Amino acid sequence: MTKLGLQQQRAVYAADARVDVGVHFADYDDAQSWLDEIVAADWFTSRRYNERCRRFVVCEQDPRRSNEACAAATVDEESQMGEIHCPLRMLTQQTLLHESAHLLTPGTSHGPTWVRAYLEVTYLARGTETYVQLYDALKLSGADINHREES
Secondary structure (H helix, E strand, O other), rough: HHHHHHHHHHHHHHHOOOOOOEEEEOOOHHHHHHHHHHOOOOOOOOHHHOOOEEEEEOOOOHHHHHOOOOOEEEEOOOOEEEEEEEHHHOHHHHHHHHHHHHHHOOOOOOOHHHHHHHOOOOOHHHHHHEEEEEEHHHHHOOOOOOOOOOO
């Protein structure tokens, strides 16, 4: 990762720490139900997100990575199914939206394109108040949300 990419990643993580995380799901079934509602929403299809990822599946973190304090997202290109691996302690609405943005913007890491997708899904899934909170936190943290080219 470039120095600029590392700065952007740090800015995004700093912003995430300033945002209300929303619901902290008690189990993976509740989190999955919430994600299923998102994928079924009219706004999800109208933005053609379903062409990239038809379903999000939330699952436990790989036990081999259990010492990592992070969630991760991967897409199976053939099935167009996105998997979000997340430790239970981090199973919140905002963590799932953060990882969903990765599924919708492959190869953009935490760059401006990813940030715009993250802001959009936050607005559409959680509303104006959380969107403004996230936007302000990203700006305060110094995250780049304006450039069209990834760095």
